[in-house]
Amino acid sequence: MIVGIDLGTTHSLISVWQENQAVLIPNALGEVLTPSAVGIGEEGHVLVGRAAHDYWLTRPESCATIFKRHMGSDRQYRLGQRSFRPEELSALVLKSLKADAEHYLHESVSEAIITVPAYFSNVQRTATRQAGELAGLTVKRLINEPTAAALSYGLQEAPNESTFMVVDLGGGTFDVAILERFDDLMEVRASTGDNFLGGEDFVDIILDMVRRQWPNLPYDGSSTLQGRLWREAERVKRVLGSGEDAEFALEWETASYRHTIHAAAFEKACEPLLQRIRRPIERALRDAKLDASTIGEVVLAGGATRMPMVRRLVAKMFGRIPAMHLNPDEVIARGAAVMAGLAARDQVLREIVMVDVCPYSLGTSITRQCNGVRQHGCFDPIIERNTPVPVSRESQYQTGHDYQQAVAIDVYQGEARLVKDNILLGTLEIPIPPRAAGEITMTVRFTYDVSGILECEVTIPSTGVVERLVLQGNAHSLTPSQVAARLQELATLKIHPRNQQANITTLARADRLHEELTGSDRRTLADQILAMEAALESQETESIDQARKMLEACMNRLERNYLY
Incomplete structure (x- = not known):
């Protein structure tokens, strides 16, 4: 299966x-x-x-x-x-x-x-x-x-030669992809995004607004306060997401805090995030050599696209309402x-055949010279971003120093001009005969497959030496032996059986709510938690189910009356 x-x-x-x-x-x-x-x-x-x-x-x-x-x-x-x-x-x-x-x-x-x-x-x-x-x-x-x-x-069933864009804004990552359909082939034309942009960043905007409103709260001193602030910010984000003003309500110690966040002010505070959404969309269009009018349909995915400001941004960029009829x-x-x-x-x-692209440029480090000025550590792409995969490309290079006895081919991933601003994936060192600078030529070939595995092959024509390096990760990736060791370690962890998850989750929610409540409400909840724990001790399924339902009903009532 x-x-x-x-x-x-x-x-x-x-x-x-x-x-x-x-x-x-x-x-x-x-x-x-x-x-x-x-x-x-x-x-x-x-x-x-x-x-x-x-x-x-x-x-x-x-x-x-x-x-x-x-x-x-x-x-x-x-x-x-x-x-x-x-x-x-x-x-x-x-x-x-x-x-x-x-x-x-x-x-x-x-x-x-x-x-x-x-x-x-x-x-x-x-x-x-x-x-x-x-x-x-x-x-x-x-x-x-x-x-x-x-x-x-169902875009795989779209008419032949149709082009569409997917805008995917999830909880923590943002993706844009332009896809094209030809008969039984679906090809990605361009793909870009931001791995550190999502719905959580909009929650952080609300928290920043609250911190400025109430600067004297102990934000760094109480984990309970942090959890309560986050939970309320998440609720407020959903209300603001409907285009309405929202009240941020917090009960802390003996004080009650209330602050109205206006939808217009929230959207203005989110403008930097909206610009970060706009830029990858524009970049994908440029990479695909298309303009917005040539996109047949725009599809939204990810829970954060529910926010009206995000939908308005996309609609304005493309001059039409994006598809959003699915959850x-x-x-x-x-x-x-x-x-x-x-x-x-x-x-x-x-x-249907799916043809994807390499999302990043892959290349090596070289020295460039212009008007007598030499700059080391320049990035030279061998496979450009958004090249369909699988792909194999090669470039030729010469030695830069007299009488080198070895050459190091560094493999980088990224788009920056200098390699120091890109990601080093690996290094391949090859011995070469000592010659004057420029006399030794080497051919560097990169091969990238659909599984994201990159092979670097370096050939020295004058000696016939061929060296290969297969990159499936980087220095931080787990080796096969480390994976085996971690498997054994994970097997020793104590994990609650699946049939106990409902009880464990209910008690975790009850403990969280107990810390938030005060007075008679807290005592009422404590009694219900005790009843639930007693039922668990009895190991009688019917009693446990009944106690859990009573505890959940109690929590629902208290949350409605107290928190909102």
Whole structure:
């Protein structure tokens, strides 16, 4: 069974192609959206999803969120007694989704199509594959999120020679892709984006506005306050997203804080973010050598595209209303299910060939000379960004110093003029005969495939020496032996069984709410929590279910009366 997974920054979803349609699989709470959050509880158990997210609101030091932004880096998250890499945290989310799918499908799940931002580098794509491996999944293919959105909208069935753009603004990443359809071929013409732009940045704008309004609150001294501020900011963002003014309400210690945030003021504060959305759209059009009038349809994906200011921006740029009739939170996961059906060769789906592009330029470091001035460390692209893959390109270079005995070919990824501002992927050193500068010529060939694997081949014609370097990651990527070791470590973690997730999540929410309430409301909730814990001690399923429902009803009432 092949499943489709939208491994998101703030939420993740799992789907399957079943009975001629894309089906979203619910988690243990009956929800299709699983927060991309991982925490370690007081007893050392791993919390994933909604439970971890509620736990994060009161104990952020014991939880991790938004780790997708750091995939492929050496960043470490300290939770409990050990540290986790972003790949490991993502693997725990994937394992939870895998368990949900196996429960729903009543069969083992071992293969997956996983979506990634179009602007993910080959390092980040390698890290995503490793996360799948750590979760016990064989990643059949990584598919770009805008491409998945196009499949979800059925654009693979669009008329021949149609061109469309996908604008994907999720919780933490932003992607733009221009795709073209020819018969049974769907080709990406251009892809760009921003891996550090999403809905979370709009929440930060609201928090900045609040901090300026109430400068004396202990923003750095209380994790409970931080969680409460974030939760209220997220609620206010959704109200402002409808175009209405919103009141930011906070009860802290003995004081009550109220501040009205006007929709117009919020949009003005968000102008720098809107400009960051505009620039990749314009860049994609330039790279594809198209103008807005030639785009047949504009499709929106990602929950943050619900905001009217984002939709107005896109509509103004293209002179028409973008397509948004599908749930933007679900559109990528549904497209992943379509891709899973194509990978399984479902006869109902018309076979279509997907042609993607290399999202970044790949090149090496050279010395340039102009009017007698030499500048070292200049970037020379060998494969330009948005070149269709698979692709193989070569360039020729000469030695720059007399009597060199070796030459180092540095492989870089990026768009900056100087290599110091790009990403070093690896280095290939080759011995050469000592000759005068310029006498030794070398041919450097880069080959990049659909899996994001780059091969660098250097040939010295005068000696016949050929050296190769295969790059699947960088210095921060896990080696095969490290993956095996991490697999063993993850297997030792204590993870609550799936059938306990509803109880764990309810108690995590209750603990968070208990810290927010005061007086008789707090005592009422404490009694209900005690009743829930007593029911759990009894191990009687009927009593546990009844106690959980009573606790949830109590929390719903208190939140309505107290928080809003």
